[in-house]
Amino acid sequence: MARTSTAARSTIPAPGKIPIVLTINGIATQLEVAPWTTLLDALRDHLDLTGTKKGCDHGQCGACTVLVDGRRINSCLTLAVMKDGAEVTTIEGLATNGVLHALQQAFIDHDAFQCGYCTPGQICSAAGLIAEGKAKSSDEIRELMSGNICRCGAYPNIVAAIQQAMGQS
Amino acid sequence: MINFHYARATDVADAVRQIAADPRAKFIAGGTNLIDLLKEDVERPSRLIDISRLPLKSVEETAEGGLRIGALVPNSDLAYHPLITQRHPMLASAILAGASAQLRNMATTDGNLLQRTRCYYFYDTATPCNKREPGSGCSAIAGLNRMHAILGASEACIATHPSDMCVALAALDATVHVAGPAGARGIAFSDFHRLPENTPQCDTNLQPNEIITAVELPARGFTVNYSYLKIRDRLSYAFALVSVATGLELEGDTIKEARLALGGVAHKPWRDPSAEAALRGQAANQSTFTRAADLMLRDAKGFEHNAFKIDLAHRAIIRALTQASRGTPQSQSNKKIR
Numbered sequence: 001m002a003r004t005s006t007a008a009r010s011t012i013p014a015p016g017k018i019p020i021v022l023t024i025n026g027i028a029t030q031l032e033v034a035p036w037t038t039l040l041d042a043l044r045d046h047l048d049l050t051g052t053k054k055g056c057d058h059g060q061c062g063a064c065t066v067l068v069d070g071r072r073i074n075s076c077l078t079l080a081v082m083k084d085g086a087e088v089t090t091i092e093g094l095a096t097n098g099v100l101h102a103l104q105q106a107f108i109d110h111d112a113f114q115c116g117y118c119t120p121g122q123i124c125s126a127a128g129l130i131a132e133g134k135a136k137s138s139d140e141i142r143e144l145m146s147g148n149i150c151r152c153g154a155y156p157n158i159v160a161a162i163q164q165a166m167g168q169s
Numbered sequence: 170m171i172n173f174h175y176a177r178a179t180d181v182a183d184a185v186r187q188i189a190a191d192p193r194a195k196f197i198a199g200g201t202n203l204i205d206l207l208k209e210d211v212e213r214p215s216r217l218i219d220i221s222r223l224p225l226k227s228v229e230e231t232a233e234g235g236l237r238i239g240a241l242v243p244n245s246d247l248a249y250h251p252l253i254t255q256r257h258p259m260l261a262s263a264i265l266a267g268a269s270a271q272l273r274n275m276a277t278t279d280g281n282l283l284q285r286t287r288c289y290y291f292y293d294t295a296t297p298c299n300k301r302e303p304g305s306g307c308s309a310i311a312g313l314n315r316m317h318a319i320l321g322a323s324e325a326c327i328a329t330h331p332s333d334m335c336v337a338l339a340a341l342d343a344t345v346h347v348a349g350p351a352g353a354r355g356i357a358f359s360d361f362h363r364l365p366e367n368t369p370q371c372d373t374n375l376q377p378n379e380i381i382t383a384v385e386l387p388a389r390g391f392t393v394n395y396s397y398l399k400i401r402d403r404l405s406y407a408f409a410l411v412s413v414a415t416g417l418e419l420e421g422d423t424i425k426e427a428r429l430a431l432g433g434v435a436h437k438p439w440r441d442p443s444a445e446a447a448l449r450g451q452a453a454n455q456s457t458f459t460r461a462a463d464l465m466l467r468d469a470k471g472f473e474h475n476a477f478k479i480d481l482a483h484r485a486i487i488r489a490l491t492q493a494s495r496g497t498p499q500s501q502s503n504k505k506i507r
Contacts, residue, residue: 015173015175034172035172035174035175035217059201059272062269071274072270072274074272078275079175082219082221125271128274139502140502143501144270144502146405147271147406
């Protein structure tokens with residue numbers, strides 16, 4: 001958990017909220033955010049898109065991974081205000097017309113999770129990985145997925161699921 | 170996290186004007202280190218000036234045959250850029266050895282240079298740290314110092330610069346281009362970061378209100394005989410205990426030109442002209458490499474938990490030079506060290 005300091009919060013008058021527009025899972029969404037609101041907190045607390053998880057909140061675990069303008073990033077280390085005008089895809093936006101994304105189905109097929117907390121980040125990260133097109137071998141998948149930690153240790157099945165989805169893309 | 174104001178810069182001149190107008194303002198681009206430091210209350214700016222939309226995102230060829238990398242080129246774009254992979258593969262390799270795919274998508278070239286140390290005490294506001302709070306003392310010297318410096322440290326600070334990319338940029342003789350109230354200037358990469366001495370709060374020689382606009386690489390790129398070898402506690406996604414960037418130009422078995430830089434061992438990427446001189450004109454073999462390693466580490470000093478890094482660095486230098494001389498650079502996906 002990030003530490004917060006009450007004293008720190010009161011050092012300057014709170015600046016006003018800033019209106020921004022994010023296109024989230026294809027829907028243009030207007031919201032007002034404080035300058036220090038992360039994209040992760042905007043998604044979870046302002047828009048009730050709680051599929052994106054807060055793990056470490058310091059860019060070390062990957063649970064908060066979303067796609068911004070098609071690229072995978074850590075939403076916990078992103079200020080929402082800096083992404084004004086961007087297209088954001090979260091785990092809620094991957095399925096189409098009720099049909100699971102190939103990665104979602106592959107994670108089920110390969111039992112690629114236990115507790116499931118890291119899974120939205122793993123799947124969004126894997127979607128970014130496949131779009132980047134740099135990983136071919138299992139070594140390369142492991143290396144380029146190293147920003148997503150799984151405390152349950154489902155890594156072998158996660159790699160297998162990604163390989164299955166890659167074969168379909 | 171402290172409350173702060175937010176503003177966007179419209180161009181480089183506007184960015185310089187805005188930062189000069191508020192002594193407690195900071196620039197933000199990728200944010201991967203700064204937002205973490207904000208959350209930890211280590212950085213407490215009054216205002217963030219967003220430079221992420223400035224048009225500094227291209228890699229261009231220079232008239233001298235080199236490359237000019239815009240300050241805001243993301244790390245991942247740089248690592249996979251065809252001009253970088255073809256002409257400076259050591260740099261591409263070093264970038265891919267650092268952080269994670271997500272962080273590399275966010276992090277920028279200038280931010281990589283300006284990231285702060287990951288010394289535990291710098292991050293822990295409950296402990297003294299001369300870098301965070303000048304004059305408060307160094308908790309690492311008598312504390313946990315496994316990650317810390319073995320070269321160039323001072324009694325005030327034994328922190329290391331955490332970058333992988335910068336180790337390659339040092340070895341490649343890059344130039345950092347900056348703009349500021351007094352105009353634009355270029356800084357040789359070896360002069361950009363500094364040793365802690367008794368002012369460890371200053372990581373670099375960047376002057377107040379200056380902004381990095383580009384990093385320039387010279388034409389010479391070491392496209393065949395190079396390696397970036399990174400040794401760390403995990404196979405991936407961890408900071409270096411020791412890393413080595415090296416490039417050689419060989420004529421037969423003879424070394425014509427040599428570059429050697431260490432990461433994870435000092436307050437800046439560590440180069441030593443005497444070690445490189447000891448490689449030039451010599452046969453590319455174990456005894457030459459050993460002599461270079463001896464020279465690189467002749468002033469190395471370990472602390473309670475990091476003395477192992479001296480032997481580790483010695484072996485890593487010899488191994489990286491061997492990899493470079495054979496034209497078999499370290500893979501950043503298959504981590505077997507050959």
